[in-house]
Structures are given as C-alpha cells and as structure tokens.
Amino acid sequence: MNALHRPSQSAALASAAPILRTQNLTVRFDEFPAVRDVDLSIADGELRVIIGANGAGKSTLLDLLCGKTLPSEGEIWLHDRNITGIGEAAIARSGVGRKFQTPTVFKDMTVLENLQVASNRRVRVFQNLFDRVKSGPSDKEIAVAERTGLLGSMKRKASELSHGQLQWLELAMVLSQDPKIILLDEPAAGMTSAETDKTAELLLDLAGQHTVLVIEHDMAFVRRICRTITVMHQGSVLAEGTAEEIERNPAVIEAYLGSATLSHA
Amino acid sequence: MTYRTASIVAYVVFFAVVLALPLVLNSFWTNRVAIYLVYSICAIGISMSWGYAGILSLGQGLFFGMGSYMLAMSLTLAVPENNPVPQLMLLNMEPDAVRDLCCVTTGSFLWIPFRSITVGMIAGIVVPCILAAAIGYVMFKRRTTGVYVSIITLAFALIGQLLIINNQPLTGGFNGLANLALLNIGGFEFDPYGPSAYYTVALTLLAVILLARYMLSGRIGQILKAIREDEARARYLGYDVENYKLFIFCVSAGVAGLAGMLFTLTSEFATPSLMATSLSISMVIWAATGGRASLLGACIGALIVNFVGSLASESATFQPVWPIILGLLFVFVVLFMPNGIAGIFKALVERSGKAERFAEAELSAREA
Numbered sequence A: 001m002n003a004l005h006r007p008s009q010s011a012a013l014a015s016a017a018p019i020l021r022t023q024n025l026t027v028r029f030d031e032f033p034a035v036r037d038v039d040l041s042i043a044d045g046e047l048r049v050i051i052g053a054n055g056a057g058k059s060t061l062l063d064l065l066c067g068k069t070l071p072s073e074g075e076i077w078l079h080d081r082n083i084t085g086i087g088e089a090a091i092a093r094s095g096v097g098r099k100f101q102t103p104t105v106f107k108d109m110t111v112l113e114n115l116q117v118a119s120n121r122r123v124r125v126f127q128n129l130f131d132r133v134k135s136g137p138s139d140k141e142i143a144v145a146e147r148t149g150l151l152g153s154m155k156r157k158a159s160e161l162s163h164g165q166l167q168w169l170e171l172a173m174v175l176s177q178d179p180k181i182i183l184l185d186e187p188a189a190g191m192t193s194a195e196t197d198k199t200a201e202l203l204l205d206l207a208g209q210h211t212v213l214v215i216e217h218d219m220a221f222v223r224r225i226c227r228t229i230t231v232m233h234q235g236s237v238l239a240e241g242t243a244e245e246i247e248r249n250p251a252v253i254e255a256y257l258g259s260a261t262l263s264h265a
Numbered sequence B: 001m002t003y004r005t006a007s008i009v010a011y012v013v014f015f016a017v018v019l020a021l022p023l024v025l026n027s028f029w030t031n032r033v034a035i036y037l038v039y040s041i042c043a044i045g046i047s048m049s050w051g052y053a054g055i056l057s058l059g060q061g062l063f064f065g066m067g068s069y070m071l072a073m074s075l076t077l078a079v080p081e082n083n084p085v086p087q088l089m090l091l092n093m094e095p096d097a098v099r100d101l102c103c104v105t106t107g108s109f110l111w112i113p114f115r116s117i118t119v120g121m122i123a124g125i126v127v128p129c130i131l132a133a134a135i136g137y138v139m140f141k142r143r144t145t146g147v148y149v150s151i152i153t154l155a156f157a158l159i160g161q162l163l164i165i166n167n168q169p170l171t172g173g174f175n176g177l178a179n180l181a182l183l184n185i186g187g188f189e190f191d192p193y194g195p196s197a198y199y200t201v202a203l204t205l206l207a208v209i210l211l212a213r214y215m216l217s218g219r220i221g222q223i224l225k226a227i228r229e230d231e232a233r234a235r236y237l238g239y240d241v242e243n244y245k246l247f248i249f250c251v252s253a254g255v256a257g258l259a260g261m262l263f264t265l266t267s268e269f270a271t272p273s274l275m276a277t278s279l280s281i282s283m284v285i286w287a288a289t290g291g292r293a294s295l296l297g298a299c300i301g302a303l304i305v306n307f308v309g310s311l312a313s314e315s316a317t318f319q320p321v322w323p324i325i326l327g328l329l330f331v332f333v334v335l336f337m338p339n340g341i342a343g344i345f346k347a348l349v350e351r352s353g354k355a356e357r358f359a360e361a362e363l364s365a366r367e368a
C-alpha cells in the first residue's frame, strides 16, 4: 500500500506551498531548551511523521503548535497567518486539531455527545444560547463514528470505553472538528496490533484530505504509513527524509545507538 | 416509566403543590414559604454555575444582597418621610450639609436614579450581572479554576459586606434598610403576607426554572458540561472557555439578584448579613442536598433544608446546634450522595424502569 503512494506524492508535495511553517521555534523550561530552533515546513495534504527518543521534545513541539505552550522564541504560521500566541481556541478555529498522547475526552458524556460538541462549528456563546441538540447523530457524526469503529457505542458513556476506544474517540472528535491540519501524538499507543493496523490505514486514508503530523515510536508502524520523517533529538531537528534515508543517516544511527526504537525496526 | 417522563411528572407535581399552598397556609406561613421559594431561586443560580459548569461560587450572597439592596433603595425612597432625603442620611449627615440627595452625604447622589421603582428593579438584576462580569472577567481570563474561584468569590462577598457596613451614612450600615414602603406597581400593592407576593415569587421561580431548563438542555448546556469535564479539551475544539464561564457566572449572578429583590419584597428589609459567608455557603448546601446538577433538585433542596431549619429554630434544643447539623449534612451529602436528592430519585426511577422491563420480558417469555 505504501509503495503505491510514496514516490509520486512526496515529489508533488515538495513543490506545494506549505500549510504550516515554523521559524526558530524554541521553548525553554527553566533554561532547559525542550525544543530549539525548529524550522518545520509541512506541505498541504502531507503526512509527516516525527520520531525521536523519549524526551526528544516531540510532544512539546506539538504543544507549541496547538498553543498549549507558548514559545520562548520563534513563530508559527498557518498558511499566511501568524498563529503564534493567539490562544488555543483561536488556533483550533483556524484549523489545527490536536490529539493527545493520553486521550482527553469528556468522560461523563456519551460518545455521541462528545462528537456533537466536537462537530459543532458555531463556537460562540450567543450562537449556542438557544440552539437545540439533535437527539440522534447527524450524517457527519455517523460517518466519523463509522470510520473510527464507534458506531455501535454511540450511546455509551466515554468512561465505559476501553483505552483503545478512547484513542479512537479522541481521534473521531478531532476529525469532527474538520481541521486543516491534524496533530497526532502517538495515536497507536496502548492499542492492540489489530487496532494499530486500523490506525495506520486510517492515517493513510486521511492524508490527502487533511494534512497530518504524527508522532510515532514504532518504526514498523512508521514504515507502513510514512512519506517524510523528521527526526528530533534533544529538542532539535536532527534529520529529515524518507525511511531509508533516515535509517542510513549516520547522525541518526549515532543518536539512536543502543536505543531499541530503530534497532527493532 | 422513563427518567424523562418521571422528571416531567416531578415538575408538574412540584408546581401544583407550590401554586396550591397559599390555599391551605395562614398568612405567616404564606410569607415563610415565599421566602423559602426565594432561596430556591438562589439554589437554581448555584446549580446553573456549579452543577452545569463546575464553577463553585461562594460569593453568591454578594449578588443576592446587591439585588436586595437595589429594590430596597427604591422602596426606601417611596416612603414619604424619606423625601427629599432618607432618614438614615439625616441621622448621619454633617450638620451644615445641603438637604438634597445630590450631596447630603458622600455618594448620596448614587441614590437619585432609585427614585424610580423601575430603575430599582432593573438595577436589581443588572448591577449583580455587571459585578459578576467584572469579577468573572478577572478570574476567568487569568484561568483561575476550582477552589481558587471559590476563595476569590468568597473574598469579594466579604468586601461587599464590609463596604456596606462601613458606609453607614450611605447604606444604612449594619442595620441595613428596614423602613420600606410596600412595592406598588400601577396602584397594585404587594402584600408580603398575602398571596400577591407569594405568587410573584412562585411564578418568577416557575419562569426561571423553565427558562434555565430550556437553555441548559440545549446546546449551551452540553458545551458547559464539556467545559466542566475537561476545559482544555474544549479549548482545543475551538471554544472560548472563558466566555462560556463568564456567561454562566453572570446569568447565575443575575438570578441571585432577582432572588434578592424578591427577598426584599417578601421580608421587607435588606441587610448586610445577606452577604455574609454563612448565607453563601448555605446556598451551596441547599443546592448540594437537592442535587447540584438538577435545577428542580436544587430548588427542592433549598425548600427542605430551610423548612427543617425553621422547625429546628423553634426548638430550644436544636436551635443552637443547627449550624453544626447543616455542616454535617453537607459533609454527608458530599461523601454519600454526590447527586443529592435528585440523584436518588433518578436511581430509583431507573431501577423501577429496569424491573418493569424485566417483568414484561418475563411475561412475554411465559406467553410464548
């Protein structure tokens, strides 16, 4: 499947205008630079994978992109808009969707209610003041639930779902948001191998309609879904390229020496 | 019977009882119950912000008190001997001061608009809302949450109470405003001990609870619940969480202000003790006992706790320990019935619903 997409798309995308761009993106926690001088350029419709050892700053990078953390230096541009420091909600509205490493959903609400809150794109207070909620799912909510295998669980409370299902639910919520760019932090973490396969398929399916930026540890998984890989190491970008290029890159091999992440790949 | 049907039945029964009560009560109890219904409106305000949005305000008494004072100011000026200047100001003014509301005491000009009852009634809702907007803006923009919100609101209520007590020439100080005219609208006089004030309170309660229910059962209720569950997630979905919190906090303050005006109507005074910490905390206990996530539950909680409280205050043994009992009740509710009376009601309905379905299934199995 991956062999089918890979060569043509990466060539085409390289020339496309970037949807997301960062310049000198840096954040320090008490002088410790968790992310430093990251210049990222993601093309519209691209599926980009970020890999790196634990503590390399991958999650922090996504935190910067979605506004959870304010950068100490640098800028983030979405298309031609500078979204640095405009706040999480405004960033989300401008088209950035974020899925966290540990799923965050509304636990005490049903799957359907979670999707309804996510798919409602009229987000202002007074737009919702006297707006009713449908008792059943809309076509869009059915479609996204079907895609993530949650159709049978619509009436269940989120707190009753398995860990894998929670990951799916959060993904479904992010999809309902209809974002231009989706940030996924280890979407397959804690999933069974069957669920992981399904995640990989879904990501491939998403690429093209959406721009996807995904953090992943598992190199087998990465090779399945991958076009371009960005390797992070100690807060900086160490290398960028295809899976083969990355695995042959001496700097990457050095950084990963003794690490299980690449060796079992 | 589904929970939905059961709760509609509960609403109907509750309002049938509330509307029928004056037929069987004497004037003393008509007035008492009217005041308890005022407290119910307060509890609804608490349920809206705490139960739905997770904002636990311990300063609701500030808004309640402000509402009470706004109407009381108008009713003070409606007494003939309080014109052109209220007695309380004459007692406290400098000997050579001009006897006019503009300048008899410092700040007395603030009273001028209250010559109009209409202004007093509008201010009773608008002033608490503006106050809540100012406090809420500072809190929520700074992303204050949880217990800090409780502490800040509590502090503001204390400040409000002190400002009123310490500005006796302007506010009547510790004594509050007690020499009030009866509310008179278009020649109709509201008798605090008769059905007119009672039904004003009861119908306001009906309107508030139905409007609140309509609003919160819709989209905004769902979004507030989501914010209560995980406000960060709500932000990443594009919701400006601060604005939602500010909105419900102001609405809840407006409801408390409205209740405060009705308190003045039924009890014929306004006092700084309405802003005391103990009353604000009591309001939370009423809502918790009835079930904070249920508007009707909170309302019934206020009625029950106050009714039992008034029985206790008539007994020499229970009267001194009532605050302790109230405190223990709160601990008990928090530990053992987090959803209050409404939660128990829901569990019972759902269990009987299950039993019913089980019996039906059994029956059809036997028939087959």
Ligand SMILES: Nc1ncnc2c1ncn2[C@@H]1O[C@H](COP(=O)(O)OP(=O)(O)O)[C@@H](O)[C@H]1O
Residues within 6 Å of the ligand: A029, A034, A052, A053, A054, A055, A056, A057, A058, A059, A060, A061
């Ligand atoms: N809020 C924070 N305060 C202090 N240090 C942090 C914070 N967030 C992350 N870090 C540090 O930044 C580094 C990168 O973390 P993270 O981005 O979570 O790594 P990764 O996701 O690549 O495993 C780690 O050393 C972590 O301890």
Ligand SMILES: [Mg+2]
Residues within 6 Å of the ligand: A058, A059, A060, A101
């Ligand atoms: Mg991480």
